Amino acid sequence: MNTSPTLWWDAGTGSIRYIEQTLLPGKYRVVECRTVRCLARAIRRLEIRGAPALGVAGAFGVALAACRCRKKDPGAFRADVARDAELLRATRPTAVNLGWGIDRVLGAMNHAPDSETARNLALAEAQAIFLEDTDCCHAIGRHGAALLPAACTVLTHCNAGALACSSWGTALGVIRSAVEGGKDVRVIACETRPLLQGARLTAWELARDDIPVTVITDSMAAHFMRTSRIDAVIVGADRITSDAVFNKIGTYMHAVCARHHGIPFYVAAPLSTFDAVRKAGDVVIEERGREEIAVIGNRTFVPDGVAVKNPAFDATPMNLVTSVITETGIIHPPFDIHSVVRGRTK
């Protein structure tokens, strides 16, 4: 199984390297990112995306800010790094992991006596987050694989795979671990309009691992739930509050349809995705641009002047979720997010 990372720190050049995801599956290109501004642009343009990967990107981003800053004065150094951290934080509002990765690295630098020490602590913390993320995905995979029958068809939405994490994946990590454990898993990948991460990324990475995958439009999911044997839906998450799972737009529709058909609906996510502070109503759902809906390839499909809505995420109330698969085990209803998060911070 392919285990190359999605983004990583290049110690030789002191820069971040990442797989440019908007070009897949047509082109595989690794981009070098030497400035925080370049990283922020890559995140805004979804060249790097996926909640756990955003956590790692935020962490490496703060480390990059620290490594690039030449200020000797500790106050000026801290101010520069803090400004860069806020630039990164503002790129995407919905996924909680981005801010979580940024804050962990900022926290690690907090008591450094000088900027050189701060740089080293920042980089060490970011590397730790990077490695933990892969470990998390494998642990999520192990726990989740136990939920799947020996032979099954799993429907997934968007890309909660290696490309959304350091490597391995959350939802696709469950599938990879099940396949590695000898289970016969077939995947139905919903294409995931508007940006087609399911068709482009999930299909690409599963095909590379020789895991059987079929792409459908998002609107076909309910039809296949009714007419074929779909054993489970597994998706990732961008933020889990006490009352809802925020994930790629379309997730809620799958949850409603899975419930209607009595199909288990699993969410696979690291504990860094949990947000015990906010309720669903407090979370900002990112509204992205008209062009993502109106234009595909070289063609305009929505008439000029016609309105378009483009929320990037939706909220699935917890009562539609069968279980949440985390690195520490499976969480069953009633979901007590507060104690999960308390357990993490102990």
Add this chain to the structure above:
Amino acid sequence: MNTSPTLWWDAGTGSIRYIEQTLLPGKYRVVECRTVRCLARAIRRLEIRGAPALGVAGAFGVALAACRCRKKDPGAFRADVARDAELLRATRPTAVNLGWGIDRVLGAMNHAPDSETARNLALAEAQAIFLEDTDCCHAIGRHGAALLPAACTVLTHCNAGALACSSWGTALGVIRSAVEGGKDVRVIACETRPLLQGARLTAWELARDDIPVTVITDSMAAHFMRTSRIDAVIVGADRITSDAVFNKIGTYMHAVCARHHGIPFYVAAPLSTFDAVRKAGDVVIEERGREEIAVIGNRTFVPDGVAVKNPAFDATPMNLVTSVITETGIIHPPFDIHSVVRGRTK
């Protein structure tokens, strides 16, 4: 309100003219069709589509076959027309109206003493079907408009509009009639992957009539049902059996989500769409090509070698349908399709 037809008989040249729908909204082009082979190709390529429009196209197609055939011998004439009729019938398997239009015109020619009379009877019957279809849509619109609140937001899928009929439309006919009657109707048009008839056609024709329309991806419908005020879902139909409504893929998903949110789910269709003979399990759902999913504009989004499924329609069991709006009135549950069809044939 725009009332120009979607396809019509050009008596001056003895040909069919139609709006080429795959080019919209970028290009508005009227194509002249002088042969049955050309018409069959236009139907297969979805240059003409929509169940009622297919009924009209089938009818004009048989008339075209009769007008083009120069055979004097009545047997040879009938054989030629029958062969052309079967060519047309085979273009699309799911919509019942195509075969219905073909059979009505074949039936009208049945007892003609000579080929000249047969030609005239065929053309007269096809013209009658064309005119009846517009009358049907206005009657459907009148009946359906009464179901809508004075101010409301209606979600629709695909295009069940003027472009799917002679003119006016079925689902969009209800909306047009409500607007004409002074109601304040806003429309949410689901883009309708893979071929985007919602984004391209529904948005285009509603914008031309100054009816407020917003385009969303299909996967956003449930999110807007949960978070906004959607008062009703109205769709068309390609075939209504005693146990299910066949319509564009994605319709079933909307029906499930509408039920989950307590939103009425209306089907607007002429009686020619009813099929009292078959049950849902007997209906062939057309499976269309891989390219419709994998390629959009000039770009390939599904990796080579990855499987794709592309059913063009799905089946919505009648228990998810609130009412069926026909030209003779509203049908409520329990739906007795047999007596509806018996009423039609009286």
